[in-house]
Amino acid sequence: MTETEPLAAAAEPEADQLIIQRVLGGNRDAFRLLISRYSDPLYRHALCMTGSPDVAEDILQLSFIKAYQHLAEVRGRFDAWVFRIVANGCKDWLKNIRRSHLSYDEDDQPSSYATPDEELDRSELRTDLDGALAALPASLREAFIMKHVEGRSYEEMADLLGTTVGALKMRVHRAREALQALLEEKYA
């Protein structure tokens, strides 16, 4: 149930450090390696948290730019550090969207991402599971996604979110029960 693909290169912090040294030394293109290594799990997190591919792209882009600007301040694992930037970006977006109306940038370019099949998949996912996930408070949603979509262990989640394993188990359990209550009619 919780088996997912392992996070790429999470076990190679040394390699990340070498890449970071190259970037700090002026090799800007080396940053592309970090983006390609970590963008997929980060994008999935942002997509599940926000429910919008466009917003997920924006959050990912802003997070990597922020990571680049503050790269000299990285202490410890880069993947954990950049995850926290993305997770905070998602939570900020969720807070802001309730406070104010969305602004629409009329100059936005059409996304090359949406093929009809993908649209169908996304709308189905959105109306079913994403819709139910979106009804959860952000902290429960985040814990559920990290556990069930990203396949992280409670220990890793605790490390990333700076909280205890017990608290996270409680959040995941509450999220499951709430989701089942929300989706049961359709799936029971």
Add this chain to the structure above:
Amino acid sequence: MLDDLNTGSSRDGRESHKDAHVRHRRDRDQEVRSVVEREVPLGQQSDHSLSAAVHSWLDGELPEAAVRKGDTAHDVEFWRNVNSQMDRARRMRTPVHVESQIMAALPHHAPQLITPWYHREFVIKPSAAVAVAIALIAITAAATVAFLAP
């Protein structure tokens, strides 16, 4: 109606496509917003409780066979369905254009350590120290004179 008039008069096909995209994106974001705004306190809607065994199975601590029978069979079936839905989310990959988009948006200079002023090393030259001391003495003397003057 107004949209039709605008798109039909002076805009070319590319702009019409752009309008359609903006409209599509607006609709989609409104849908997202409506979903986000639906968030309600859990106490009002969730009185469903899963057994500890099902939680343990979902956490990977118990095999499915241990929870597949009896009262928990219904919950197991439900979570198998949910899991199949989540498979799509697990397979999602970053759109290909995003990596280049991020690289293009990065600053062109190498990142540098930005140290707050209160963490920076404070260096003062002897000549500056003497100048500051002289200035302080002069200010003190001037203030004393001004205070003692009738």
